[in-house]
Amino acid sequence: MGLVNSSLNFFLPMLPRNFIRPFAMRYVAGENEGDALGIVHELNQLGFSATLDILGEHSRSIEEAKMITESYIRLFEVIADSSLDCNISIKLTHLGLGYNDKLAEDNLFALLETAEKTGNFLRIDMENTPFTDTTLSLYEKCKSKYAGVGPVLQAYLRRSETDLKRLISHNLNVRICKGIYLEPEELAFHDRKEIRESYIKLVQTGLSEGAYIGIATHDIYLIDTLETWIENQAIPKERYEFQVLYGVPMGNRMEQLLEDGHKVRYYIPFGDQWYAYAIRRFKENPNIASYIVRNFFRK
Numbered sequence: 124m125g126l127v128n129s130s131l132n133f134f135l136p137m138l139p140r141n142f143i144r145p146f147a148m149r150y151v152a153g154e155n156e157g158d159a160l161g162i163v164h165e166l167n168q169l170g171f172s173a174t175l176d177i178l179g180e181h182s183r184s185i186e187e188a189k190m191i192t193e194s195y196i197r198l199f200e201v202i203a204d205s206s207l208d209c210n211i212s213i214k215l216t217h218l219g220l221g222y223n224d225k226l227a228e229d230n231l232f233a234l235l236e237t238a239e240k241t242g243n244f245l246r247i248d249m250e251n252t253p254f255t256d257t258t259l260s261l262y263e264k265c266k267s268k269y270a271g272v273g274p275v276l277q278a279y280l281r282r283s284e285t286d287l288k289r290l291i292s293h294n295l296n297v298r299i300c301k302g303i304y305l306e307p308e309e310l311a312f313h314d315r316k317e318i319r320e321s322y323i324k325l326v327q328t329g330l331s332e333g334a335y336i337g338i339a340t341h342d343i344y345l346i347d348t349l350e351t352w353i354e355n356q357a358i359p360k361e362r363y364e365f366q367v368l369y370g371v372p373m374g375n376r377m378e379q380l381l382e383d384g385h386k387v388r389y390y391i392p393f394g395d396q397w398y399a400y401a402i403r404r405f406k407e408n409p410n411i412a413s414y415i416v417r418n419f420f421r422k
């Protein structure tokens with residue numbers, strides 16, 4: 124199976140964009156703002172919340188990082204004008220981190236100014252470990268000035284428990300996810316069971332100590348375990364939400380969570396960088412990947 128997966132990972136990036144496009148669009152809300160806002164509106168009508176992300180990372184010029192920041196500022200304004208239940212998720216390297224850290228910080232503060240003006244919230248996605256320290260310290264710096272901002276902690280990182288304990292306070296709003304990047308064993312758990320245990324511990328610690336938790340996972344075992352724990356502990360509904368990526372098949376589990384009174388948010392990426400994003404998603408789900416590669420070679 125490992126060999127099959129690595130062969131698929133090898134073939135996928137060679138497939139033409141036009142071939143990947145129909146599959147990609149299952150995970151991406153389209154290339155432009157209008158497409159994405161249309162999907163947010165539809166999800167809101169069904170009772171779901173949303174968070175929008177403009178695809179891309181690692182900006183390599185001042186102009187690019189500024190242009191992305193301005194696009195996000197416009198997005199906050201349109202969300203407010205249309206009264207959508209939707210916040211924004213960004214990657215700091217997209218705002219310039221790693222290229223020019225001061226630029227990224229200025230862009231982040233400009234975004235937070237608009238988030239505050241429009242009464243909205245900004246989630247700072249977590250990237251790979253070269254950026255963990257700078258991301259968390261930038262978060263801490265802006266949190267002292269702005270309320271509407273929250274970080275992400277990755278359950279696979281051995282350090283996350285310590286990070287959570289440092290960041291925790293009654294107004295911490297943190298997303299917990301497993302973590303998507305390849306990290307070495309000395310920094311990250313690789314064992315599925317250990318990652319799940321870490322995930323549960325982080326969510327339970329955060330909730331027990333008064334933080335707001337975004338429970339971001341498609342792992343039904345985690346969703347079920349945490350839902351039961353939350354109900355047994357009588358954690359108020361205003362203290363957490365479940366989060367999933369747009370397009371990942373979840374049966375009707377999300378609708379069930381809504382029916383049971385939980386808040387559910389879809390993470391919705393959009394933009395012209397859809398190709399790289401889709402390839403990442405396909406690598407995570409070899410069933411889809413093998414389907415694509417098989418169809419391609421059958422033609």
Ligand SMILES: Cc1cc2nc3c(=O)[nH]c(=O)nc-3n(C[C@H](O)[C@H](O)[C@H](O)COP(=O)(O)OP(=O)(O)OC[C@H]3O[C@@H](n4cnc5c(N)ncnc54)[C@H](O)[C@@H]3O)c2cc1C
Nearest residue numbers: 248249275300301302303339340341342366367368390408
């Ligand atoms: C809302 C949200 C925000 C996230 N933000 C970040 C972030 O800031 N930083 C970061 O490092 N990671 C982020 N992630 C990704 C996360 O870290 C995991 O890599 C990803 O969610 C897969 O882990 P899982 O918990 O869903 O469990 P898994 O055990 O990986 O998946 C459970 C099931 O869902 C299926 N599945 C999972 N993901 C996909 C997919 N993309 N496509 C198709 N099927 C899938 C799997 O096949 C499996 O059957 C985020 C995830 C979500 C849901």
